[in-house]
Each structure stands twice: as C-alpha cells, then as structure tokens.
Amino acid sequence: MLSHFPQIRDDESTYSIFSRLQFAIQPRSLEIMGTMLFNRNTEVGRLNFQSSFDYLCNNLPLKFSSELFFYNNTIYPLFISFISTQKQEKALEYFKGDYPDKIKRCLNIGNITRNRPYIRVCKECIKEDFNIYGEPYFRRQHEIEINRMCYKHKVALYEYTLSTSQTPRKYENYCSVLSNSKKIIIPGQFKNYFLDIADDINTIFSLNLINWNSKITKNKIFNKIAEKGYLTINGVQLQTKLCKDFKKYYSEDFLDWIGYNFDVSNQGSWFRRVTRKNAVDDPLKFILVIRYLFGSFKEFYNYNKEYSKFKNGPYPCLNKVCPNYNKLVIKDIMETTILNGIPVATFKCEHCGFKYSRKGPDMNEDDIYNKTYVKDYGYLWNNKLKECVDKGFSLGKIYKILGSCCYLEGIRILVNKYKNQNSVNTPTIESSNKPNFLLLEPYRNQIISFIKETPNATRLNTYRSNKIAYSYLLKNDYKWLLKHVKITKKHAPISREERAKNFWLNEDELLIRKLLISIRKIKSEETPYRRITVYCLQNLVGYYNFNFNKNMLPKCSQILDKVCETLLAYQKRRVNYIMKEMADNSVKITLVQVLRNSNLGTRANTKQQILNYVEEMVKEHNHGNIIIEDDDY
Secondary structure, three states: OOOOOOOOOOOEOHHHHHHHHHHHHOOOOHHHHHHHHHOOOOOOOOOOOOOOHHHHHOOOOOOOOHHHHHHHOOOOHHHHOOOOHHHHHHHHHHHHOOOHHHHHHHHOOHHHHOOOOEEEEOHHHHHHHHHHOOOOOOEHHHHOOOOOEOOOOOOEOEEEEOOOOOOOOOOOOHHHHHHHOEEOOOOHHHHHHHHHHHHHHHHHHHOOOOOOOHHHHHHHHHHHHHHOOOEOOOOOEOHHHHHHHHHHHHOHHHHHHHOOOOOOOOOOOHHHHHHHHOOOOOHHHHHHHHHHHHOOHHHHHHOOOOOOOOOOOOEEEOOOOOOOEOOEEEOOOOEEEEEOOEEEEEEEOOOOOOEEEEEOOOOOHHHHHOOOEEEEOHHHHHHHHHHHHHOOOOHHHHHHHHOOOOOHHHHHHHHHHHOOOOOOOOOOOOOOOOOOHHHHHHHHHHHHHHHHHOOOOOHHHHHHHOHHHHHHHHHHOHHHHHHHOOOOOOOOOOOHHHHHHHHHHHHHHHHHHHHHHHHHHHHOOOOOOOOOOHHHHHHHHOOOOOOOOOOOOHHHHHHHHHHOOOHHHHHHHHHHHHHHHHHHOOOOOOHHHHHHHOOOOOHHHOOHHHHHHHHHHHHHHHOOOOOOOOOOO
8 A cells, every 4th residue: 555645636637646646755767656556657647547546546545446536536527428328438447447548549538638738727726726735736627628717717827738758758846837838828809718618617527427428418409409499390400500600609710719610511510510410529519519509518407408399288279260269278289290200290179179280390489370281170160161151152251251271172172062952042152173363363472472582493492482372373374383483404413523623622722721820829829839740730720631632732732831840940940049038138158058948958869950050050149140030921
C-alpha cells in the first residue's frame, strides 16, 4: 500500500492528482513512479485518461475505487449522455484494466482535444486555491478544447502546451505553467457564447448522469424538434429550416471561429447527424445543439415532454348539422394507424354517429378542426340529406346546408341513392355530367394564383399545391388547364464527370474560406505563434485529406504551399523574434542564450544548419546590421 497519496480536491483532474503526488514523493524517475502506481512504466503523465486503476486502487485505502476516479476526476461525464450503454461499459472496463489506448478510441477523445495536449488554468481559481489549500491544482473542466472561460469567475483561461516528445511525459508544476502560459484570446462578440458553453459543461459535471445514454438524448432532441415545429405532416424533419435557424442563432463568424461551421445544403454535415441520427462522436457538438433547442443543458436535463403525433383531447365534432358542431365533445381518439408512413387518427361523435379521420402530426392548436376523410356521416346527417331531397332542394343548396363534409359529386351520388320516385314532391335533381360552373371559376382562380406565385412550377407542383381544384379541372375543363398550366422542360442530365467537377469546385471554395480563417486565428496568437503546418491546419478546419486531394483542391494547395513552414523556417522565425526581444530589453545576445530561449537545446543536439544560422544572426545583431521582416501574409 502506498505510504502517501494526496487528498483529492473538488473537480481535480487525474493529471493534477499524480502531478502533486510526484512533487511530494520525488521519485528517482517517472518510470519508477509508473511501475509503483500502475505496474506500467509508461503510464504516468497522461493528460486525459490513464488506465490500470484497479491495480492502483488495490494499493490505496478502501475509500478509493476506479469508479470514483472515473466519474469524479476525468472528463468522462462529458460523454455519458452521448454514447450507448455498451460503450459506457467498455470505457469503464478499459479504465480499470490495462487498456490506455482502447479507452481513447472508444470515446474518440481526440475529437475534443484536437490532438494537441495542453493544460489550461484560471488565474482567479489559483488565487482561491492558495488561500484555501496553500497550493493550486488543475481542474478537469479546463482540459476540454471548446471550454475557454472559467464558468465560476467569467474570465478567459490561460493555456500551456505540453511537450509530447517524452515517454513517459513529465509532469508540469504550477511554477512552469504560470510563467509560460498565455491568455486565450476571445473576441468580445463571442464572450457570451463561451460563457454559455462553460456553464453547460459545468452543469454536466454537476449532474448525476450515470443512468443516461445516447437513446435518452436522442428522444429528448427529437421531441424538442417536434415541439418547435420542425416536422412535416408526415413526421419528416425540416432540416434546411432547422440548419438556417441554428446558424442564425450562433452566427457564421462564431461557428467559423470555433471550427464547427457547416454547409446548410450538405446532407452529411455534423449538424444533420446530431439532429437526425445522433451519431456524432464529439459531445461538444451536442452541447451547441442542446443550447439552441433547450436554452441550457439544465433545461434539457429537466425536459420530459413526449412527442405525440396528435394533440391531446377532447376533440370537436365536425358534422355541421349536429348540435355539437365544432364543440369539444369527443373525448379520445378512436384508433390510430400508419398509412404510407403517415399517422392517421379516427374520431367519432357519440351524439350523431359522425366518424372522420385526420392525418398527423398536429402542428398547431387549430389542426384539431381539420379532417382528411369522412368514414361515416351518422344518422343525423343522413336524415338531413333525406329531408333536403324530399323538399326538392338543388344540389348547391344541399351542399350549403350539409357543409363541406362531402364533395358535390359525392352528394349527387347519395341523393340518387335516397331519391324516392313515389314521393308526391319529386325532387328535381340535376344529375347530368356537365360541370358545375359555380365551382369552375373559383378553382380556375386558385390555379392561376398559384401559377403567378410560382411561374416555374411544373404540372406536378400545381397538382400538389391544390389537388381538389386540379383534379376537378382535369376532369371537367381539360382544355383550359392545358392552356394555362404549361409543361416545364426538364433540365438536361449532368454527366458523372461534370458532377464530380462541380463538387470539387464547391469543396475548394468552402475549404479555402475555412483555411484563411484558421490561418488568421493562429496568427492572432501572441508572437511567436506556433508553427503553421498542414497537420495543424487540417485539425482546425476539420478536413484531413489536403495532401491526398491536392490536385482536386488547387486554391487550397496554393495557400498551403505559401503559408506552411518547414521546421527550419519556423526555427529561424523564433530565433529572429527572441533576438529582437533581447535587443529591445538591452539583454546581451550570445549564442547559448539565444538557443536556450528559443527552446533549441544546446549545441550538441542542435542541427548544424540552424546552428550556423544562429551564429550568423548573433554576429549581425551584435554589429547592429540585422533587419527583422514582419510576416505580411
């Protein structure tokens, strides 16, 4: 059993725990510490997830367990709501056992750290830690890429990049972190967005989400999308409208800044996968969607509405001759069926026997007064029809009395059915097949109005816009319909080669915009900014095939060839910057001091080419002849 183990602080990361342990026990080497804790000499120094925690907990007091570390000291709670129960079980299994790399692949941890290990700290938290504990510690919430502000103090975090060249990686103490960290630059117009994200992440870490999984999240998101009216009558999501509203909420500039922008027309965009399939590995994308739909993660957690294709009862009777017409007298839905993928509900009034059906889902409160099909008119309606026939009313008058429960042609059929030839008052019913000119003119006007609004509409579009009018005119006034509804010529088919060419042109234009934003973002960092490489840019852009598709993306390739730095060019830039800083502060410029300040090591492990350059620049600086050229790209 270990003789010493530090007291774990609130929201402290495992990296912080073992960092404080190392500086307390001062092992002879990190390999010895790794073997002592995890029985693996390379296990220490991992930032997000170590493994072999069962081995560690067997050497600790009983109050420690792998589950406690997993839920309280890693960023795992961020994933719980967005992965399946099976993945949750696998992740815990890998954390307990000897599987450090499997857990990263299981959770796709690289998606939220951008493959760039770093430590982030809040200087206000550090002040409080010194007052309370006498020493600061690293918080797990600050490790997350998109979390760039402290939720507690509402200030930007500071970032310190770790060296990845050592295995095992050495732990960093707060002295080196604070002296070499740089403040994260956040534009003023984006501050509220990042505060919201920090608040949601803190909420996730504060709630008990152990029994949650991706299925619960999927249902809540779908129900909310339905509640907000982003579903068609047959239950299909209005994705284009949803995408546009989402981008309007966050703005194009903010989505570009964080690297989460997407094309509204792209059927495979991350936003469509989150809202439609819920099959995205990056939980931060879910957080953005949840903030837009629900207002906050806390509201999402408390949301418990179930999506119903039809509004809850009571429902109205739609029989015009019934005393309860339009009154909410039908208590429940009689039955619900699915017809061609569309939900259909049946309703029956017990007072008059009128039975009708309606397609769903209901999109607003007034939809309950719609009907799709009348299944049974009921005894009151049929008695009224017989009464009208006996009195010899015309079809038009009968139609007005009985309401729109039945089309005019349907009333004609029913009138002939109930017609009593032996009656004294023989009804004079017009039973010819000539069109009713009272209906022709309104139907024509409806079609003409649609054509004016949609001049390029095809016949199919016109039919779908008003099926009743179109069908009636097709049967009774075909020549007029043929004259006014023109046949729209179809576009010539596009070849596969042409489609591919257009795709790559659009892709090149889209990616070049993201590239320029990423380059400006890097160069907005405090000088000297990091080395610009294809690998660095493709992580920020989110596109990983620049080299593979170089010939297909000529504009992007031209930009990459211009801005990407070789290692030698990057080292020269750092050397020039360091020497200028030393000269501005009246510090004596020597070869050894420049190499050390530029993180180029000593003469023994520095390549000869850069060493020669530094020697030459030192001589030039000391003679006052050096000119530093600013990067003007």
